[in-house]
Amino acid sequence: KPEWQSLAQTLGGDKIDSFSATTAFQDPHHIEARPSLIVKARHADIIFCTGADLEIGWLPLLLTKSANPLIQSNQPGYFMASDQVELIEKPSRVDRSQGDVHAAGNPHVHWDPYRVLKIAEAFSSRLQTIDSVNSRYYQQRLVDFTSTWQAAINTWESQASTLKNKRVIVYHKNWSYLLNWLQIDVIADLEPKPGVPPSSAHLTSLLELVRGNSDVDSILIANYQNDRGAKWLSKKSGIAVIDLPFAVGGNKNSDDLISLYNDVVLKLKNEL
Known part of the structure; x- marks a missing residue:
């Protein structure tokens, strides 16, 4: 998704190339595993998704079709933002009569700036694991982002009072x-x-x-x-x-x- 591409590029800088599977004008619940997307996944070192079943309709097929061992669910190259933070609105039960309920909780975590900080820390750590040669570079990018983001939070909270x-x-x-x-x-x-x-x-x-x-x-x-x-x-x-x-x-x-x-x-x- 575009928000995760933006965060990944900010944290990875010129050491990574990123591509968003979706645009801001698509409903994130309804995406297709297009052939062009499968080709991108085939050559990826890491896949950065929301998780919490938001991509359940297309991500499993994409992973299977890509045949890329680096981004499968048991590998460091598989990164789900929702796995890094606590989710809200977890239903006590789930059945079809309730509509499209997310069993794990609300997946739209990019709209909590404090959760974004935790996700950024976890993703930076994952980059350092996958590309340890550039570990110090990623650490500094995280420090810079954290400083800028925290200052922005202070501004937003003042504006929104x-x-x-x-x-x-x-x-x-x-x-x-x-x-x-x-x-x-x-x-x-x-x-x-x-x-x-x-x-x-x-x-x-x-x-x-x-x-x-x-x-x-x-x-x-x-x-x-x-x-x-x-x-x-x-x-x-x-x-x-x-x-x-x-x-x-x-x-x-x-x-x-x-x-x-x-x-x-x-x-x-x-x-x-």
């Missing part, structure tokens, strides 16, 4: 880490169940909810999500829709992780 206890409706639970961090409250989802598009009946029930609750501040959607339901609810209720880039490259202002966070935090500050 007015967002605490704002109330929003979201399309999907992909913003949970971000909203937890900024202490923004979610009152409802546009999806009736995870992975199930908004139905007329569900949207009508949400309209009744917001008409009885004047404290809903906004509807949040990601740039890759269908905005039809959000626009309908906005038109009927008068609640504004905020369209946010979900990954690096999601708009012209987000060409790396820091600029992605910059853009999203400022959008929320100015529009929420």
Whole structure:
């Protein structure tokens, strides 16, 4: 994914070449193991994914088709971001009636800056294991990133101080880490169940909810999500829709992780 490519390139510098299997305009739940992607995987030294079954629909096939022993699940070249941090929203049980629920927990960890720091540390360590000749180089890149990222966190938290206890409706639970961090409250989802598009009946029930609750501040959607339901609810209720880039490259202002966070935090500050 673009956010992990950005982090990998920042930590690896000129010692690595990176390629993103997806773009910011694709739903990360629904990617295909295209032939061109299989060729890339065949020559990779490390594969950096989100994990927590986010890539379950295509990663196992990609690994099998690549026939690359370096990136199989029992090798150092297999790196899952979600394995490095604690996940939130772990369901007590999972069955098909609940929709597309992630059994391991919410995988969208790139929206917690503190978890990103832990993932960066773990990935840098993995680079040092795989390419020990350049270990000192990777260590220094991590030090530089950590310093820059921590300073950015301080700035973002200062900018977002007015967002605490704002109330929003979201399309999907992909913003949970971000909203937890900024202490923004979610009152409802546009999806009736995870992975199930908004139905007329569900949207009508949400309209009744917001008409009885004047404290809903906004509807949040990601740039890759269908905005039809959000626009309908906005038109009927008068609640504004905020369209946010979900990954690096999601708009012209987000060409790396820091600029992605910059853009999203400022959008929320100015529009929420």
